[in-house]
Amino acid sequence: MHLGDITGVSREETRRWRRVALVLILIAGLGGPAGQTVDAAQPAEQSVPDGFVPMDDVPAEEQLPAAPLLAAAYIVVWVLAIGYLWTIWRRLGSVEKELAEALRRVGETDGA
């Protein structure tokens, strides 16, 4: 049974892809020595750096603006404080409502 019967790829197509893979392997094999030849021809002073090179002085247009960051920090503090106070107020309201209901039930039980 051919794999193409399962995957839906014809025998002709499989052969074509094999040929493409073979050509690619040949190019890669020939490309190595050819690349070395090109590298050897390069002048030493124009060598390409290995990775990113850090810059000491960041230009003004590349720097993050401080004012929005500062404003964001203060807004976060205010929002968190007010938000937390609101959650306490909401929870307290809920408990006090339940407490009033429980007190009413206790009063009814005592009355009966």
Place this chain on the structure above:
Amino acid sequence: MSRRLFPWLIGLSLVFFVVAPILIVRAPLEQEMGLIQKIFYFHFSAWMAMYLGICVLGISSALFLFRRKPAVDRLAVSAAEAAILFGLMGLITGPIWAVKSWGVWWNWDARTTIALILELILVAYLLLRSYGGPGSDRLAAGLGMFAMANLPFLYISTNIWRTIHPPTSVVPTLPVDFGIPLWWSFAGFIVLCLALLTARVRLEEQRATLDRLYLALEDE
């Protein structure tokens, strides 16, 4: 008592927080960091409020373990929540400052890492209180004491480990122009922490009253 104290404390903290931006705007710019250094006034104060919350948590946890008084346990759980809030403020304002000054949002140095771990310990405390079941109050009290034991390490971390975080010597040697907005903001955060604590303790007291009422109803 918490019911009477809360309006005074929240009013006072509001005064501090309304005046603080004026003082911060008038404060001079720092030579190297410039405008972004002004985050320092709220960042430092938020951490100090967190320290206060953790101290209250640790001491009340110890008292609960040895005396077993429910009132101190209520104070402990309230202090843990307040400490988480102020710790979160510090953990958010810190990276905002860092991205401008250091060029990165987060740096895994000793100070920031210990601060994050301490915040996670506090979250663990609340999770234990919420889902730990019977007896979790005593386990959580142990965790609360452990959180307080971590505080000195957090404070001295910049002095004993190699870090790019400003050391503890910055605050005592601050010039007056920087000191006024800092200590004003510090007072505001401490008063706000106390106000939130009183409100949160009130909530715990009401919950305890409700539990007692439900038990009384079940008995009848």
